[in-house]
Amino acid sequence: MSEKTRRIALLGLLTALCFGLSYIELMLPALPVGVPGIKAGLANICVVAALYLLGPWEAAAVNLARIVLNWLLFGSFTGLLYSLAGGAVSFAVMLLLKKSGAFSPVGVSAAGGAAHNVGQIAVAALLTGTPSIMLYLPALLIFGTAAGAVNGLIFAALQKRISPQRKG
Amino acid sequence: MSKLFKRDLALIVAIILAALALWGASALFKKEGExxxxxxxxxxxxxxxxxxxxxxxxxxxxxxxxxxxxxxxxxxxxxxxxxxxxxxxxxxxxxxxxxxxxxxxxxxxxxxxxxxx
The missing domain is CATH 2.60.320.10 (N-utilization substance G protein NusG, insert domain)
Incomplete structure (x- = not known):
């Protein structure tokens, strides 16, 4: 299989997996604490995987495909705005941290989780005209970081097992 | 790998400390509402x-x-x-x-x- 074919196949596979994980996540019950935005963020495993196994453009493509597919199948327009904001901020932070070379996928994913929540709560404050919604930020940062770290560990474990095909 | 892991841990701890600081600051300024x-x-x-x-x-x-x-x-x-x-x-x-x-x-x-x- 040529290198190009392999990359295209992997990109399609990660996009599909991303979508599958989003669907699984949809069926998980929300933590009954009343704070919106606390979730596992499982689909981000695939974005991190694309970032490490393929590259930044491919990772951005998987991320955008995830957001648009979710919107078309399960979402609302407001939901799309939240996802875009969270996805963009999270992606930018993960890309920068990966480029810095100072962190492993665990740190990159953890910061990405936290950044996702920052982007979402900022949009929520704007859309609802309620700046005090930012008081949720500390709780969101802690849960987002923890969820991101767990996702990073899952990817690190996967990366070890698929290392013969590892890139970058 | 372990050096990266230490940095990861430092990053995670830093975010959590920042969150706790934010939370503490917001708790200090809370007043009864009307x-x-x-x-x-x-x-x-x-x-x-x-x-x-x-x-x-x-x-x-x-x-x-x-x-x-x-x-x-x-x-x-x-x-x-x-x-x-x-x-x-x-x-x-x-x-x-x-x-x-x-x-x-x-x-x-x-x-x-x-x-x-």
Whole structure:
């Protein structure tokens, strides 16, 4: 299989997996604490995987495909705005941290989780005209970081097992 | 790998410390509230006094209750029911949000006559 074919196949596979994980996540019950935005963020495993196994453009493509597919199948327009904001901020932070070379996928994913929540709560404050919604930020940062770290560990474990095909 | 892992850990601890600092700072500045501001998709929908029991239906989307100086969302048409699970709030700046319906319930410092928009 040529290198190009392999990359295209992997990109399609990660996009599909991303979508599958989003669907699984949809069926998980929300933590009954009343704070919106606390979730596992499982689909981000695939974005991190694309970032490490393929590259930044491919990772951005998987991320955008995830957001648009979710919107078309399960979402609302407001939901799309939240996802875009969270996805963009999270992606930018993960890309920068990966480029810095100072962190492993665990740190990159953890910061990405936290950044996702920052982007979402900022949009929520704007859309609802309620700046005090930012008081949720500390709780969101802690849960987002923890969820991101767990996702990073899952990817690190996967990366070890698929290392013969590892890139970058 | 272990050097990276130490940096990862430092990063995670730094984010959590920042979160705790934010939380501590916001807790310090909290005051008892006097009124409840209900917003629907960013627009002011109603302002209710916190010291008077009331039940407000927000366009059939959410039912907001003021009871014994506290306010909470009693019922909502949204899917995940996060707003219904939120504990009652009473201090200025605290918010219960129902993002799917675009409804927020915020306790405000300033009292005000109750009015509906």
């Amino acid at each position: 009124s409840v501001e209900v917003r629907l998709r960013g627009e002011l929908y109603a302002v209710l006094p916190l010291n008077k029991n009331a039940e407000l239906d927000v366009e059939g989307l959410c039912t907001v209750v003021v009871e014994d100086g506290e306010t909470y969302v009693k019922s909502s048409t949204c899917r995940n029911k996060l707003c219904e699970n939120h504990r009652p709030i009473s201090r200025a700046g605290e918010t219960v949000a129902c993002l799917p319906n675009g409804v927020t319930v915020t306790v405000k410092k300033e009292g005000g006559a109750d009015f509906y928009v």
